[in-house]
Amino acid sequence: MDFAEIGRFFEEHDCYSILTHKSPDGDTLGAGFALCAYLRSMGKKANVLNGEGFPSRYSFMYEGYEPQDFEEKCVVAVDIADTRLLGSGLAQYAEPGKIDLCIDHHISNKYYAKQSYVDGEASAACLILYELFKELGRPISDLIAKCLYTGIATDTGCFKYENTTPKAHIAASELIQYDIGFSIINREMFDIKSKGRIAAEKLVMDSMEFLCGDKCAVIVMTTEMMDRCGIEPAEFEGMASIPLSVEGIKIGITIKQRHENVYKLSVRTTEELDASRFCRQFGGGGHIRAAGCEIQGTLEEVKDKVAEAVMGLGL
């Protein structure tokens, strides 16, 4: 599919459900709400769905948003590489044939939709949408610009990571000319921490363990730790980058408890290692520098599996 074909797809369909992935981040929600506002501006009916609801952290994206009442006729997934990322809340869409269109930037995309536009080189799903909207020519609102900027900024670590492309900077140079208050968004996305988050970071720092001659750092966040700090899971976003912030670390691993005996691994790597490959051995995937997977077992069992896999890297 090319942009013109997606444009025709948008014209020809109506009554859209836009799916976003579980543990929603700035890119999936930015893409979801930007696409929803765009389709509505075309006179279409559209809603954004997430299996877990929308975190308050991103409330600036859905201020004034009201779900519309209609019979769903078209399903679009944004920033979702695999139907497993829909989560249990949207599990009804995981069956084959349920999703009409997927717009994504994960190279690991499983091509589960009837039609897909996947650009593994794009810094963010929101960058794809920005370039799509620009090519289609319809003017975008400040809200759309705000959502798209947020997705690009959050997925690139505010233009810091290797996945930042010249196109991402050019999109940003244009998007910050809308009335979006980008520095306030960035402050909220990257800088501001609640006192609970600060307390949580201290706990997490204290949990840090080193492997392979201090080349690997592992941190742990249990539900008990989250409860103790009184913060919601969305507030933990970005914590996965903490282990890699220690000098000399090549691979940083965050073990976050999801449920009793279910842990989510977030893996971050420097130039020399492939995080996606590391996670694939546990049935996960993602990007080369940032990937994830789920491991079952007690915390000790999970830590042992992680340590074994890290040893296998031959650092």
Add this chain to the structure above:
Amino acid sequence: MDFAEIGRFFEEHDCYSILTHKSPDGDTLGAGFALCAYLRSMGKKANVLNGEGFPSRYSFMYEGYEPQDFEEKCVVAVDIADTRLLGSGLAQYAEPGKIDLCIDHHISNKYYAKQSYVDGEASAACLILYELFKELGRPISDLIAKCLYTGIATDTGCFKYENTTPKAHIAASELIQYDIGFSIINREMFDIKSKGRIAAEKLVMDSMEFLCGDKCAVIVMTTEMMDRCGIEPAEFEGMASIPLSVEGIKIGITIKQRHENVYKLSVRTTEELDASRFCRQFGGGGHIRAAGCEIQGTLEEVKDKVAEAVMGLGL
């Protein structure tokens, strides 16, 4: 002065000393080493000077750099708003008439040089140089691109702060196409922390005090604290942003000990307050969201003066 005039100035002069400011940061050093390499590529003799030496944190800018032996005939200051920022190591240049050209982006520039190019709207001195070099047309090397990118990235908090302009993003979109390893630079500038720095952050977080109903946060770094963590002053860069990272804080103040009874204040503000104005009452200055000044006295006296000034803001 316009860019063409600066171009003629470069042609007509030789044997340059390029001055950078005390407590050197990525922008002053990036501008210094970029300009030095550029002038040398024109066949000119040029050296970069700093009163305190070049921090190892920026060694990638001066790898392969060798001071040249010549009799100085032209002095250029980069990213220096006021001759007081030369520091004691370059005090000989503070007398009137010593500096031929100043290229700066501080709106508070004192116009101390014989000729000045000051653009208070520019995100960084390095952004001015990038646009200058582009207009002058001579190709730039990867090293020059690396220095310029670093200055723009560090002065904008990696494109996060309000001072990030569309031009800064456009420059970045072009500069990251050189072989500069921008993500490695960003990791080193923004993410990586030595274990000493991590220990120092913990101490600093513990020193945090709140004023005006938690709208102002103040942190302290004494030389004793720095010694205890075994880190050099340059490693403290960026710590001044810590107080403003706490939810609800409008003004964040970092009190850093320079010597016995001499403290440097770094002030950071959100949208509603003018940091430069706050610092001017202590004889300092800077930008609207980031400014600094020096206060003499014991730590308690300095804290009292700060508290009084904060009360005066009527938060």
